[in-house]
Amino acid sequence: xxxGSEKRVIKVLIVDDISDTRENLxxxxxxxxxxxxxxxxxxxxxxxxxxxxxxPDVVLMDINMPDMDGITATKAISTAVRTAAVxxxxxxxxxxxxxxxxxxxxxxxxxxxxxxxxxxxTIRRVYERNEPIRQQEAQMAxxxxxxxxxxKPDYGVPGAGAGHVIVLYSPQGGVGTTTxxxxxxxxxxxQDTRVLxxxxxxxxxxxxxxxxxxxxSSILDLIKAVNDLDMEIIDNVLVTHTSGLKVLVAPPxxxxxxxxxxxxxxxxxxxLARSYDYVVIDTSTxxxxxxxxxxxxxxxxxxxxxxxxxxxxxxxxxxxxxxHLKNPPNLSDKVFFVLNRIPTDRERxxxxxxxxxxxxxxxxxxxxIIPLEERTVLTSVNQGVPLVAKxxxxxxxxxxxxxxxxxxxAVEAQERQIDATQLPDTRSKSGIRALFGGxx
Numbered sequence: 001x002x003x004g005s006e007k008r009v010i011k012v013l014i015v016d017d018i019s020d021t022r023e024n025l026x027x028x029x030x031x032x033x034x035x036x037x038x039x040x041x042x043x044x045x046x047x048x049x050x051x052x053x054x055x056p057d058v059v060l061m062d063i064n065m066p067d068m069d070g071i072t073a074t075k076a077i078s079t080a081v082r083t084a085a086v087x088x089x090x091x092x093x094x095x096x097x098x099x100x101x102x103x104x105x106x107x108x109x110x111x112x113x114x115x116x117x118x119x120x121x122t123i124r125r126v127y128e129r130n131e132p133i134r135q136q137e138a139q140m141a142x143x144x145x146x147x148x149x150x151x152k153p154d155y156g157v158p159g160a161g162a163g164h165v166i167v168l169y170s171p172q173g174g175v176g177t178t179t180x181x182x183x184x185x186x187x188x189x190x191q192d193t194r195v196l197x198x199x200x201x202x203x204x205x206x207x208x209x210x211x212x213x214x215x216x217s218s219i220l221d222l223i224k225a226v227n228d229l230d231m232e233i234i235d236n237v238l239v240t241h242t243s244g245l246k247v248l249v250a251p252p253x254x255x256x257x258x259x260x261x262x263x264x265x266x267x268x269x270x271x272l273a274r275s276y277d278y279v280v281i282d283t284s285t286x287x288x289x290x291x292x293x294x295x296x297x298x299x300x301x302x303x304x305x306x307x308x309x310x311x312x313x314x315x316x317x318x319x320x321x322x323x324h325l326k327n328p329p330n331l332s333d334k335v336f337f338v339l340n341r342i343p344t345d346r347e348r349x350x351x352x353x354x355x356x357x358x359x360x361x362x363x364x365x366x367x368x369i370i371p372l373e374e375r376t377v378l379t380s381v382n383q384g385v386p387l388v389a390k391x392x393x394x395x396x397x398x399x400x401x402x403x404x405x406x407x408x409x410a411v412e413a414q415e416r417q418i419d420a421t422q423l424p425d426t427r428s429k430s431g432i433r434a435l436f437g438g439x440x
Contacts, residue, residue: 013040039053045067051084061086075236108122172306188280200281204250270297281298316361337368338369339366
């Protein structure tokens with residue numbers, strides 16, 4: 001990637017089964033100095049091959065092709081060439097086509113016939129939107145070079161991550177655990193940080209509803225392949241939010257949860273953490289073997305409560321359990337205690353236990369207080385857009401973003417402690433685990 005003064009040329013791949021259409025698009029794009037056609041393809045399979053060879057920035061993809069439709073080809077290219085932004089082209093303009101295209105990884109959708117100005121503007125727009133991914137991939141490539149130089153394993157997957165697992169749990173329903181999980185995952189995202197959100201409320205998980213996502217696959221599909229995972233399988237199951245956040249959704253029906261073993265979930269989380277810097281896990285209120293295994297693999301546990309007596313009572317029980325468990329040990333040291341949905345005005349706070357009284361009763365300081373703003377949160381959920389993405393400077397988005405930063409600082413402080421005893425010559429400000437995906 002060049003300097004700010006260097007003229008960037010957007011590399012475009014044209015995919016359409018009609019040769020005249022490909023030629024017309026090529027001629028249109030020839031007039032633009034910052035756009036260069038680097039290849040074309042007449043079938044979906046050919047498009048996948050050519051994309052791997054020329055590494056385009058933007059792919060203009062026809063949706064109807066004889067051997068492989070554009071939706072399937074888009075999914076394959078988005079997996080194989082993460083820096084390629086796919087723009088679907090079709091004579092169809094129905095919402096279902098648009099939804100399928102976005103779920104497959106497309107960045108935009110053009111309805112034929114396409115005007116030259118609309119074509120130019122769309123190419124430049126999706127190119128700019130993909131800048132964070134290009135930067136991320138460039139950094140990951142640099143990380144892999146450093147890993148090779150110091151002899152660190154690559155785990156068999158591209159861009160191994162730091163693997164920080166953050167588990168959100170509450171023994172009380174209705175305290176907003178899923179709201180916090182979706183917002184924390186979104187707030188932890190940066191240009192150089194890969195984040196995965198996993199819904200481990202296996203019977204009634206609704207992370208997909210909170211983010212307005214639809215997926216034909218779920219955690220069950222990866223559990224079935226947990227002993228033979230590769231990035232192609234993983235990427236085919238994960239769904240991508242419009243923000244770029246990767247999400248693994250819960251099974252579509254409650255009874256399917258009975259087919260999932262707790263040890264398989266733990267194995268899956270550990271495997272996925274090798275490819276992501278942060279894995280954020282939403283859980284159910286159940287305290288069972290799977291919850292314990294998630295606690296075991298977690299680097300930090302966000303224990304969520306609110307100001308009601310039942311919630312505080314159940315939180316006290318969980319803190320007692322954490323203090324006395326021997327396997328996994330030292331759970332209390334991992335815990336961030338969060339009070340969520342706390343009213344800020346006197347009238348609405350009636351019936352709520354004061355924060356000072358909660359801390360005194362639990363003999364534990366509250367690490368974060370998230371204010372109650374029901375209308376704001378409801379609007380966010382209905383739109384499928386996390387608060388930290390649109391209202392980061394206002395409550396409760398501000399407090400959620402601050403909690404994410406608190407967690408980030410805690411794990412990076414631990415990284416620095418690890419760095420002090422391992423590989424001292426390769427330390428960096430961001431922490432060695434951010435480069436090497438673990439401690440050894």
